[in-house]
Amino acid sequence: MAQKTVLCAEHEKSGAKMVEFAGWYMPIQYIGLREEHDNVRKNVGLFDVSHMGEIRFKGPRALESLEWLTTNEVAKLNEGEAHYSLLPNDQGGLVDDIFVYCLKKNQDYLVCVNASNKDKDFKWMREHNKGAEITDESNIWSQIAIQGPKALALCDEVFEMKCSSFARNRIQPAQFQGHQIMIATTGYTGEKGCEVFVENKGAVALWQALMERGQKYSVMPIGLGARDTLRTEMKYSLYGNEIDDVTNPYAAGLGWVIKPQQKDFINRSGILSAKEKGIKQSLVGFKMLDRGIPRSHYLLFSFDNKEIGKVTSGTHSPTLDEPIGIAYISSEFAKEGSEFFVDIRGRKAKAKVCKTPFVSAGS
Amino acid sequence: MAFHVPEEYYYSKDHEWAQVDENIVTVGITEFAQEQLGEIVYVELPEEGQKVTQNQSFGVVESVKAASDLYAPVSGTVIEVNTSLTDDPSVLNDDTMNQGWMIRIEMDSEKELANLMRAPDYKKLIAEK
Numbered sequence: 001m002a003q004k005t006v007l008c009a010e011h012e013k014s015g016a017k018m019v020e021f022a023g024w025y026m027p028i029q030y031i032g033l034r035e036e037h038d039n040v041r042k043n044v045g046l047f048d049v050s051h052m053g054e055i056r057f058k059g060p061r062a063l064e065s066l067e068w069l070t071t072n073e074v075a076k077l078n079e080g081e082a083h084y085s086l087l088p089n090d091q092g093g094l095v096d097d098i099f100v101y102c103l104k105k106n107q108d109y110l111v112c113v114n115a116s117n118k119d120k121d122f123k124w125m126r127e128h129n130k131g132a133e134i135t136d137e138s139n140i141w142s143q144i145a146i147q148g149p150k151a152l153a154l155c156d157e158v159f160e161m162k163c164s165s166f167a168r169n170r171i172q173p174a175q176f177q178g179h180q181i182m183i184a185t186t187g188y189t190g191e192k193g194c195e196v197f198v199e200n201k202g203a204v205a206l207w208q209a210l211m212e213r214g215q216k217y218s219v220m221p222i223g224l225g226a227r228d229t230l231r232t233e234m235k236y237s238l239y240g241n242e243i244d245d246v247t248n249p250y251a252a253g254l255g256w257v258i259k260p261q262q263k264d265f266i267n268r269s270g271i272l273s274a275k276e277k278g279i280k281q282s283l284v285g286f287k288m289l290d291r292g293i294p295r296s297h298y299l300l301f302s303f304d305n306k307e308i309g310k311v312t313s314g315t316h317s318p319t320l321d322e323p324i325g326i327a328y329i330s331s332e333f334a335k336e337g338s339e340f341f342v343d344i345r346g347r348k349a350k351a352k353v354c355k356t357p358f359v360s361a362g363s
Numbered sequence: 364m365a366f367h368v369p370e371e372y373y374y375s376k377d378h379e380w381a382q383v384d385e386n387i388v389t390v391g392i393t394e395f396a397q398e399q400l401g402e403i404v405y406v407e408l409p410e411e412g413q414k415v416t417q418n419q420s421f422g423v424v425e426s427v428k429a430a431s432d433l434y435a436p437v438s439g440t441v442i443e444v445n446t447s448l449t450d451d452p453s454v455l456n457d458d459t460m461n462q463g464w465m466i467r468i469e470m471d472s473e474k475e476l477a478n479l480m481r482a483p484d485y486k487k488l489i490a491e492k
Binding site for chain 1: 401405407423425428430449
């Protein structure tokens, strides 16, 4: 039986099409994927992302434990700052990709993890803990993402504070109608905006306030369908597609969140030696030269018919109105402009490596 | 949502419609199918002269979300293809029951029509979804 978020009744009231996703009963679409997608690029959209997991690290050894568990440099985070990071496993792959929020330096951190990985992550963290008090707070928090060029103006009004002056990747505890919230200027769309953690009992009131006050900003609720096309246009990784438990994070283009010079972490030497041996595959973005829409798992071939890679995500980009894809490709083909075939249901369609992100968004 | 389900058409369980004029069968997808897929952005259709087999794939429609096979409601030879759909698949989002027709098949055997549904049964099928 799929879990329901606190906001489930709100989605059903708005006529959302609901599906099971990562063990949760979630809205995949409200009025239509393209309208929702476009509204986030032009105005503002609300996403119920309460399925995401929240894991809290507290105590004098919170920092030490997080440094060991994650690849990015947690010691650099001051109170109220956040960064993207990875949980490496001990086999050279990734347990998950995560966001780490510093609530009190050295003592209190919030880690936001993927819904589908939450139980696995929590177990992994406890097994490799270096003395932090680790608690799964996923049942305490709902999460609403407010994304789009008008998102922060809406937040300024609803939260009665100057959210629009916050830098990117910050977190600010606050109150909403007496409920505890944390406003984080992060997101998965490439647009300006924030993700708000809200105590479950305040989530419906907050959702309704955002919908109501958002009318003048043309706010819309956004389903998981558009969430996926928005992140694909930015070439943001999705665990299970671009990255998984065997992904070398350097191949995935995530070297910018790995800090082996600055600190030690789980399987640091393994990840480094794989990098030193040379990365055979690279994650690239591409566009089609022939007709067809690339989809995940489609294979890539060189013009002399050698298999050279595999699509991880592909769609028809609503913003560009053309097909786009993300793929692992043999590194010698990874240069921008390099051409190859995508096997689309047995037909070899020409494609070309292109610059990413595919669209330039506001963040 | 009320879908337009003309009485005179035949329907497949895979949500294709078939309009029969003697041995010529015009084929498209139903409004229900379109609504389930969402906005259609890409269509792949067979060539004229190609043989198709009942319940076998004859082409593909894709929405932003996913690709879905099209299944032939009857066996036969493709004698006409609505190539305008390949250039402008949006017709399928506006008028899938008429202008959105996909192919015309010269049917091998009328007997196969017995494997299809008539409008009342198809309406029941989509009401259960």
